Amino acid sequence: MSPMLHEPRRARLLPVTRIWRARERPGRPGTNPVLRQFGRLNLNHLTNADLHSHSTVSDGTLAPEALAARAAAGGVQLWSLTDHDEVRGQHRAREAALALGMAYLAGVEVSVTFAGETVHIVGLGIDPDDTALVEGLARTRGGREERALEMAAGLAAVGIPGAFEGALRYVANPELISRTHFARWLVDTGHCADTSEVFRRFLTDGKPGFVAHRWAKLGEAVHWITESGGLAVIAHPARYTRFTPTEEYALFTEFKAHGGQGVEVMTGSHSEAERIKYADLALEFGLLASRGSDFHAPDESRTGLGTLPDLPGRLTPVWTALRDRVHFPAP
Ligand code: AMP
Ligand code: MN
Ligand code: MN
Ligand code: MN
Numbered sequence: 001m002s003p004m005l006h007e008p009r010r011a012r013l014l015p016v017t018r019i020w021r022a023r024e025r026p027g028r029p030g031t032n033p034v035l036r037q038f039g040r041l042n043l044n045h046l047t048n049a050d051l052h053s054h055s056t057v058s059d060g061t062l063a064p065e066a067l068a069a070r071a072a073a074g075g076v077q078l079w080s081l082t083d084h085d086e087v088r089g090q091h092r093a094r095e096a097a098l099a100l101g102m103a104y105l106a107g108v109e110v111s112v113t114f115a116g117e118t119v120h121i122v123g124l125g126i127d128p129d130d131t132a133l134v135e136g137l138a139r140t141r142g143g144r145e146e147r148a149l150e151m152a153a154g155l156a157a158v159g160i161p162g163a164f165e166g167a168l169r170y171v172a173n174p175e176l177i178s179r180t181h182f183a184r185w186l187v188d189t190g191h192c193a194d195t196s197e198v199f200r201r202f203l204t205d206g207k208p209g210f211v212a213h214r215w216a217k218l219g220e221a222v223h224w225i226t227e228s229g230g231l232a233v234i235a236h237p238a239r240y241t242r243f244t245p246t247e248e249y250a251l252f253t254e255f256k257a258h259g260g261q262g263v264e265v266m267t268g269s270h271s272e273a274e275r276i277k278y279a280d281l282a283l284e285f286g287l288l289a290s291r292g293s294d295f296h297a298p299d300e301s302r303t304g305l306g307t308l309p310d311l312p313g314r315l316t317p318v319w320t321a322l323r324d325r326v327h328f329p330a331p
Helices: 003-021 064-073 090-099 131-141 144-157 163-168 179-188 195-203 218-227 245-257 272-285
Strands: 107-114 117-124 231-234 262-267 288-292
Touching: 064 090, 107 131, 107 218, 117 218, 117 245, 117 262, 117 288, 131 218, 144 163, 144 179, 163 179, 179 195, 218 231, 218 245, 231 245, 231 288, 245 272, 262 272, 272 288
Parallel strands: 231 262, 262 288
Antiparallel strands: 107 117, 117 231
């Protein structure tokens, strides 16, 4: 073959190889020219998205700005703050992300009750100012204080008084007192060695500090998210350990029927086997795949922001369907 026939092929192949190898330098997201196209981050070639994390606006220990800095330092290219049932950190998170050169998707993690179990639905690319979403989330947050008082009464009955006041000291958003805040207080007061021990001994179903709660309905959560322009994602599906296979199948089927479109495959709470299981399920149900650390606190989270393996290549990343909802940093 003549060299003329070889040349164009090599010229076409080279950029693809460069794109596969392209990685942001840690601490300098958004600066790699190969990952940009037309002055914007190229969503088709982006891999380091972290689309699940918590700030002090819910049960994380870092403010949105500090969390953004940590995400950027971890090489995250596309970030989302997904506080539980709350969007009041969204504007701060977006501003901080863009100033650090990261693309941003507005997010939330809605608590849902499905088949008697608590399920979390992440909303990505939502409009944090959407009235129906904001009001729905406010209703979902309602009742947390009463629940916390009941939890404290349960703990007092087994010899641990003062838990409500104790947990409150860890709360930045008074509408969002959660089990995590009780867990931190129980660890710091020496009742348990770490938060997993707290949940195992005190805060899960059947234990003295557990109080069942009725959260939003699955359909409501999916509708609030999608009607505000976002995409609904089943969070950490392997964590719903009380579901029978039939209940899990029902969750996926009903979620799709309501208009849900994604599932977390790469999350801090999945084992390697669970990643494979939910990658298969994503394909079976025709769902887009998401990736997020579920980072809460530097000394509690096993998975750092932006440190998970890439999504398996056979899956379609959620962010490719959220092109119009991404806030891009200035080129
Ligand atoms: P709540 O919304 O008040 O029911 O609290 C739920 C939160 O508790 C979750 O978002 C996690 O941050 C935390 N959590 C639940 N289970 C565990 C566990 N086994 N270990 C550590 N944290 C947990
Ligand atoms: Mn949490
Ligand atoms: Mn969750
Ligand atoms: Mn979470």
